[in-house]
Amino acid sequence: MLTLFINATLETLYMVFASGFVALLLGLPCAIILYMTQSGHFAQHPIFNHAFGMFINAVRSIPFIIFMIALIPLTRFIIGTPIGTTAAIVPLALGAAAFLARVHESALNEVPRGLIEAAIAMGATKLQIISRVLLPEAMPGLVRGMTITLIVLIGYSAMAGVIGGGGLGNLAYQYGYQRFDTQVMIITVVELIVMVQLIQWCGDFWVVKKLNHSK
Amino acid sequence: MQSMIQLQGISKTYMHRKKTLQALYPIDLSVQKGEIFGIIGLSGAGKSTLLRMVNLLELPTSGRVYIDGQELNAQNTAQLRGTRQQIGMIFQHFNLLNSQTVFENIALPLKFAHWSCDKIQARVEELLELIGLTDKRNAYPGQLSGGQKQRVAIARALALSPKILLCDEATSALDPHTTQNILQLLQEINKKLNLTILLITHEMDVIKHICHHVAVLDHGHLVEQSSVIDLFIHPQHDVTKRFVESYMGLTLPEDVQLKLQNNADGQALPLLKLAFRGESALRPLIAELMTHCETGVNILLANMQVIQQETMGVTILMLQNPNAEQSALTFLQNLGVRVEVLGYVNTVY
Numbered sequence: 001m002l003t004l005f006i007n008a009t010l011e012t013l014y015m016v017f018a019s020g021f022v023a024l025l026l027g028l029p030c031a032i033i034l035y036m037t038q039s040g041h042f043a044q045h046p047i048f049n050h051a052f053g054m055f056i057n058a059v060r061s062i063p064f065i066i067f068m069i070a071l072i073p074l075t076r077f078i079i080g081t082p083i084g085t086t087a088a089i090v091p092l093a094l095g096a097a098a099f100l101a102r103v104h105e106s107a108l109n110e111v112p113r114g115l116i117e118a119a120i121a122m123g124a125t126k127l128q129i130i131s132r133v134l135l136p137e138a139m140p141g142l143v144r145g146m147t148i149t150l151i152v153l154i155g156y157s158a159m160a161g162v163i164g165g166g167g168l169g170n171l172a173y174q175y176g177y178q179r180f181d182t183q184v185m186i187i188t189v190v191e192l193i194v195m196v197q198l199i200q201w202c203g204d205f206w207v208v209k210k211l212n213h214s215k
Numbered sequence: 216m217q218s219m220i221q222l223q224g225i226s227k228t229y230m231h232r233k234k235t236l237q238a239l240y241p242i243d244l245s246v247q248k249g250e251i252f253g254i255i256g257l258s259g260a261g262k263s264t265l266l267r268m269v270n271l272l273e274l275p276t277s278g279r280v281y282i283d284g285q286e287l288n289a290q291n292t293a294q295l296r297g298t299r300q301q302i303g304m305i306f307q308h309f310n311l312l313n314s315q316t317v318f319e320n321i322a323l324p325l326k327f328a329h330w331s332c333d334k335i336q337a338r339v340e341e342l343l344e345l346i347g348l349t350d351k352r353n354a355y356p357g358q359l360s361g362g363q364k365q366r367v368a369i370a371r372a373l374a375l376s377p378k379i380l381l382c383d384e385a386t387s388a389l390d391p392h393t394t395q396n397i398l399q400l401l402q403e404i405n406k407k408l409n410l411t412i413l414l415i416t417h418e419m420d421v422i423k424h425i426c427h428h429v430a431v432l433d434h435g436h437l438v439e440q441s442s443v444i445d446l447f448i449h450p451q452h453d454v455t456k457r458f459v460e461s462y463m464g465l466t467l468p469e470d471v472q473l474k475l476q477n478n479a480d481g482q483a484l485p486l487l488k489l490a491f492r493g494e495s496a497l498r499p500l501i502a503e504l505m506t507h508c509e510t511g512v513n514i515l516l517a518n519m520q521v522i523q524q525e526t527m528g529v530t531i532l533m534l535q536n537p538n539a540e541q542s543a544l545t546f547l548q549n550l551g552v553r554v555e556v557l558g559y560v561n562t563v564y
Contacts, residue, residue: 213355
């Protein structure tokens, strides 16, 4: 029983952090593109911005459980099989990337426009503006966005578990729901709560201790 | 002499929901090398737009911008970046990076220009010395006062030894004492580095303290341009007059304004405004006027200012003898005093 829990926990952590990492790699660049192509910004392109924004919204508006099933052909193409913990990472990462793109876009929009203007006046290139001004200044918001995304991913990963992804969601479904094993159910729920709290706490700690320079 | 900044027929029209808004009407302006040039205007006059066109942060709808003889509109993106590195800029709200230390903030333009680490180190130390904040090297902007933040911003703007410094309401967010400190620093670097400074402000005080030349902007029109002392002595345009009068406290008391009429009727007393500069400011002018024109004099308002080491003064006075107007005017004009008859005050109500 204990090994069952340990395995399920490790599977969940693997799904959440691997897909979180991929989501960051995909979502942050999307957020930057969304940010700088807004009209009035330094690489403005309103038509592209609207089209791209609509695409992201479309992905986000599909309920995750449907998104996951719809993505089965793609998952099979990338991983080789649509079933298993690794396979679950594909829909998890893509769903989270769309979410993260919007969350991070709003974090980037929090950076005062004057700073960007100052950088342009200093003769910075677009890449320099992004890497030396935009990202460092938006960092607290970006970290917070990542924290929220990881927490959302814990929820998504439970859903992924139900269709063969393994992890705590699968455990709760098989033992708690199908066998009416209340004890397993309770332990799973408590474990998920602890996991969410820990991630939230780590994220907040990082923002407050490392990134807050106001005082 | 070639001007450092030359704007030729610069104008700006904004399109917003099919409505056009003319922010600036064609403006010609030239700023000489090494001078401090001020542009004053009320908010919404277009000052900020005009300043932003000098480094093309804002693209003019028409007209050309020349920096040190180079036409900016003709430059490609890479050339324009190079030119912008020669134009420092400071802002009302400082625009420092809160996530970076004072040192890193000042180093930013050097990093943009791909300087090596040791060169950056040496240059930033030099600039910290210049602004007198060597001990705040590792502080974050959130830990600094407004004046210190603006000093850091100035150091950052000067990092690449620019030819020009643009100041966008640089002292408007500061208290009067700090404003004076920052103005002094600007004046020092202007002299020390022979740096051309173009600033915009809505405060006459800033113009008076550091500018050599001044232009007045009103609703997108450049209505007046002169040396600062001339602007104080004979402002031409209504907006300019209002700026000078409110700065010098020359607004007539209400009861006098009520009794003011435009034509002499033999009874009303002439109200004169005298503006004088240099040595005539120091003569016992009023005493001489009284004996020479045989009239009593009632001084309503007076103010004296020292502008760039030159004294100027304005006095508003009422002649007690209604018939002394002509002789008083001739007498004063012969002494080189600018006289304006504001009207006649009817005292027999």
